[in-house]
Amino acid sequence: MQVTETLNDGLKRGYAITVTADELDAKVNEKLAEAQPEIEMKGFRKGKVPMALLRKQFGQRLLGESMQETIDGAMNEHFEKTGDRPAAQPEVKMTNDDWKEGDDIQVEMTYEALPDVPEVDFTQISVEKLVAKADEDSVDEALKSLAETAQNFEDKPEGEAAENGDQVVIDFVGKLDGEAFEGGSAEDYPLTLGSNSFIPGFEEQLVGVKAGEEKAVEVKFPEEYGAENLAGKDAIFDVTVKAVKKPVAAEVDDEMAKKFGAEDLEALKGQIRERLEAEYAGASRAVMKRNMLDKLDEMVSFELPPSLVDAEANQIAHQLWHEENPDVKGHDHPEITPTDEHRKLAERRVRLGLLLADIGQKAEIQVTDAEMTQAIMAQARQYPGQERQFFDFVRQNQQMQQQMRAPIFEDKVIDHIAEQADVTEKEVSKEDLQKAVEALDEE
Template identity: 35%
Template sequence: MKIKVNKINSANAEIEAEISKETINSKLEKIAKELTKTASVQGFRKGKVPVAVVKKQYGERLIQDAESEALRDVLNRGLDELEVAMSALIGEPNISKFNKSDDKIEATVKVAMRPQINLENYIEMVEEFDKPVITDKEVDERIEKIADSQAKFVDLKRKRAAKDGDSVTIDFEGSIDGELFEGGAAKEFALVLGSGQFIPGFEDQIIGMKIGEEKVVKVTFPENYGSDKLAGKDAEFKVTLHNIQEKEKVEIDDAFAEKLLAGQDDKSLENLKAQVKAQLENEAIGKLYNDELKPALLETFVANINFDLPQFVVDQEIDVALNKKAGTMSEDEIKELREDAAKLEALRESFREEAERSVKATFIIDALATAENIKVDENEVMQIVYYEAMQMGQDPKEAYDKYKEAGYLPAIQMSMVEDKVLSQILNSKMKEV
């Protein structure tokens, strides 16, 4: 067996081999002898089957097994010459060439190795930035919103017209071209004006109505409305207003704070303001991180940390992008690509730059996670999936099982690792103003 290795770069290598027919025959003989100990052939006792009979019974399978064993030898010897451990490989080796002739097999095996990434100066690539400042006015506005959300609606103390924020009780009956439509009528319906519960324009026209007043409200259903029968149609609603309620003002004092901070030792308004300020700071930091700093930081790392990429991983990423693109193409366009290899290759190459960037970013995050000692276990992934499912009113376990079946969990886990890694690095560069 002749072996020739070619280390393309630190992440990719090729092993070329010439396997003689004698090598294959020798391995076939050995495998056949081993099989005589366990083979079950009619007319022979177990363990007493002649080699010749085993060869006849399992002919093609023996040849395949002998060739597979020879290829394993090629891989092992090639890795030894490359001085690469089997554990350093990424993915399965790819047999890019396998030519059989009467006296030999010519084979080429491509292997990919985990990239060696130098993170020596990564912290120096991160610029310091000021921690977002939350003003007393912002704190007061948030507490006022909390108070408003807890306020009860009460009947008006003096008669007046309905205004934004009021809760009104109405009867309404909708029609299009004079004909009533299904689901367009209700009695004693409670509606908070400004809530956006009805289609645009409806609630605005209720503002200014008084108790006992009747009015025809004219609106146009949105083009993307859920019902095709109503989408884009002009409609009229006959509305009768029965009652108006306004929100009872909630005093923002220690008594209000005590209700919100039940179970805590310090139930003062001052403590409530401190907690609201901390919450606003976290929200501001989260928005700054997600909208600006994290994407910019990842781009900085991708631009400045250079290493060789395993080619087969890039090719897999290109395949994903190509399949996604194919999903948006017509049958004629797909047929044209199948019949024009050059055009298909050009389309594949158009995804290469973004695929290389994506693969590079993934390896960088993986290396940074090790450097920053960041881990996300399966339980954390489960918790985030459960939480998001409950937020959307879905069954958490069903959602988790569905993601698991579809193979989405590793991607979710990687996204969580990326979020934690970049957040931790940015936290170390945040300055108090």
Template identity: 40%
Template structure:
């Protein structure tokens, strides 16, 4: 095999690889030797077909297999010998001259092909000891704890009928209704014995508000308008009138915090429930603080590492982002941040995001490689279990999906690997601890993630 360096331009490589006809012929002979015992030809016993006959009948198809294997093996060898890491699979280009192709297949000409690829750049890692980070922390105050307890009790509360009560926001009502548009009934516009909690926005705007103030056995016409973006196109933007009869009004009864109620939530006592809720809130605060510090760290890692990016990786990342943008437009319309921008402006913005992701991905990968960071089997097993728990009753299908989809496993592994690298760098950085209030914490998290 002969390798000729045709072009080197930054991270781009173009190599010409030539494999002699004699070597190809040897590979073909070896391939024929592998299959000769299994070839069946009329007039010959199995395993007794002459090599010349096999070559005459199957030589072209076997040669095609040999050439494919040869290109794969020699291209991998060429890259390995150069001690370079390709950013993506190389692009292989064969001659378009049919006579030359036939000559190679017939064993009369050398196999020559050109391979083009980009390499992963050499990355000089920064001194992590020079990185300064701020680690925020917030304590759970009594007001925050009580609000969470109140919300918990509200969700655990019940409703009781009140015969003379006029419906208020927060009450549960049972209704029968029939809707019309321009005096005509429409599909899905009527129902009987429906229960809804007023104020939960379970219906189109104006419907629940129109029921407020009604009592049991009262009937009333409620006028509303379907939103312009309503999911049923035939109803979107149209005015409707619903004839509503209230058959029951129930007022909310908030649960009382006592030991029995606490046990219903899996706690040992009321005090134990408070402690569990406090720990949960503290965990949320700590998670938010980590999000902020991680973003700050990634920003600094990006700024500290400047190198040429493989354009193929940037293009692939950008295409993935742009597909998500277009899918989001179709499903939900344009988001507020993108409103008023041309496609060219949006592409430029998302190209910068793609470049950031590629740069940080390469830096994180290099840090992990240099520091022997690995994701263990136990960590992957825990991540798989967490994914399976999200789909109760379908756990088997979740495991089968990840087992059959290597790309999905890599997506599961990547954030675990990244977090381990982040922890490693934080452990070497200069970290200053700072106490803040809950509101200050979330304000800083918002500012960091929206930057």
């Protein structure tokens, strides 16, 4: 086997690989020899079929396997010898298209090598960690929000009209062509206007009604409505308004606290304080992480694989285009060309991604099975009733696993750096912390 360098330009590499016909033939014979003891053929005992006959019977099939294995072996040997790590799957193609059995194999391999990443002295990194405490005003504000979610409804003064957010208690009968249809009637139904719990157009027509009023509500069922006999049909609902009620926030007391699973109001305040400070801690970590990445980006400089930068720039441009054009769901749109700003951001992401991967590898940082399981379960909770299906989907999808593993690995590398960096705590108000978080989106 012969390997000859044909390209060495920056991180771009090219090699011509020659696998001789004798090497390939030896590989085929090796495979036949391995299989011979288990092969039975008419007229011969098991394991006694002559090699010449085996070659005639299986040679062509094994030839393809041998070619692939020999080329793969040559590539692996090359990477072990040179220490190169390809940034992506190498491009490999045969150059002698007129190859026939008995000829040498000529292969061209090209790839971009990952760069050598410089060492970083983490002790030279200084960052602030913002610390915000949950004050009484913040706790009281959260309690007020909870009280609104636990709201009750009480009758509005006689003669007052219903508004969005009010609750109307109604009897109704739905009719198609003057005939009541099954499942279209109810009595004493409490409907909150603006909740969009009824078909489009129904609730809007009840804004302004008063207790004791009767109203014919005209609607059209959606074309995709679940019941085929109603889909796309025009209907009239005869509605009797029995009461109009306004929302009233729950009293902030022990009884409200018990509705949220706390023993009393003080216990609920304690839970709120813990939740708020956990949110503050998460926001603080995001700010510290960005600052640390900024410092790392300033400290290192090395050549980047063009293909990785191009792919990242295209992805950034594509994502931002869809954010600016939310109505376009698919990919049937004009070609999107990355700008210089997109490429600059792509270079930062690729550089930091390679740096963090190198730091994590040298520190032997691993994402454990327990950490992955915890992350999968946390995300599965976003799909109530389908947790098991989501869990199984992730377990069977390597790409999805990698997407979930990457941020966990990155956070562990950041923690590893923070242990050696100069991290000083600075107490701030929640408003100042919020401003620091908002500043992240502006950069």
